Amino acid sequence: MRSLVKTLLLVSATCGCSQSPPDPLAAPSQVSTVSVAAASDLKFALDELLIEFEKLHPQIDVRPTYGSSGNFYAQLTNQAPFDIFFSADIAYPRRLIEQGHATRESEFLYGIGQIVVWARTESPLDVKALGMQALVAPGVRKVAIANPQHAPYGRAAEAALKHLGLYEQVQNRLVLGENIAQTAQFVESGAAEVGVIALSLALAPALKDQGQHWVVPAEAYPKLEQGGVILHWARDREATESLRAFVIGEQGRTILGRYGFQLPGE
Numbered sequence: 001m002r003s004l005v006k007t008l009l010l011v012s013a014t015c016g017c018s019q020s021p022p023d024p025l026a027a028p029s030q031v032s033t034v035s036v037a038a039a040s041d042l043k044f045a046l047d048e049l050l051i052e053f054e055k056l057h058p059q060i061d062v063r064p065t066y067g068s069s070g071n072f073y074a075q076l077t078n079q080a081p082f083d084i085f086f087s088a089d090i091a092y093p094r095r096l097i098e099q100g101h102a103t104r105e106s107e108f109l110y111g112i113g114q115i116v117v118w119a120r121t122e123s124p125l126d127v128k129a130l131g132m133q134a135l136v137a138p139g140v141r142k143v144a145i146a147n148p149q150h151a152p153y154g155r156a157a158e159a160a161l162k163h164l165g166l167y168e169q170v171q172n173r174l175v176l177g178e179n180i181a182q183t184a185q186f187v188e189s190g191a192a193e194v195g196v197i198a199l200s201l202a203l204a205p206a207l208k209d210q211g212q213h214w215v216v217p218a219e220a221y222p223k224l225e226q227g228g229v230i231l232h233w234a235r236d237r238e239a240t241e242s243l244r245a246f247v248i249g250e251q252g253r254t255i256l257g258r259y260g261f262q263l264p265g266e
Helices: 004-008 040-056 069-076 091-098 127-136 152-163 167-173 180-189 237-248 250-258
Strands: 032-039 060-067 084-087 108-113 115-120 143-146 174-177 194-198 211-215 224-230
Touching: 032 040, 032 069, 032 237, 040 060, 040 180, 040 237, 040 250, 060 069, 060 237, 069 084, 069 091, 084 091, 084 237, 091 224, 108 152, 108 237, 108 250, 115 127, 115 152, 115 180, 127 152, 127 167, 127 194, 127 211, 143 152, 143 180, 152 167, 152 180, 152 194, 152 224, 167 174, 174 180, 180 194, 224 237, 237 250
Parallel strands: 032 060, 032 084, 143 174, 143 194
Antiparallel strands: 084 224, 108 224, 115 194, 115 211
């Protein structure tokens, strides 16, 4: 299986579907491009969503870029050329609205994220039995979390460590990923023995059979409300709204649910 390291080093990807060769006599169709800034915990879920979306909308070419929500927010305050923003923290899109970069009507919620303790399958750590105590188990020298400065999943991990009274014990062992995907990469590659990552990544094909996880109790950290906005400068508003409608619609919610996202209102 291709490793997560190779998969997540792709900072952008286009998602397409196999189609019949175009009829040379047919009139050319207009293809719209939608550029997406997406939190890295969405990498596998959104890639699957886009396969289904482009089956229904072959005339729309969606181009996602994955990274930390905080970094995307900083870029978007300077009007980075993205049409829609999927954030791991709804606070960032709401700030963009307050700053006049998007309208309140364009705001949407797509899920509630969850964090897990994750270690490789071959690790001597029994994560399912130890839970958060796996982070302070003998032999653990490095614990990976996302950088709390700009990654919502990093802030959630830090909050959970403090809530459960473990932060001081692990503080000097922490290695910080630029985003939650890089955090998972640290553990998968062996750079850290254990980490706190997104459930959506733990359930993804690239990691599901490679590791073991334990879900951190939701009460241990602030709710990870994930949502987004369509930016004022979106090039094709109709195409961008079609993408948003699909993600928060029935088919999109089903796919997101398979990746562990709790759905708003449920």
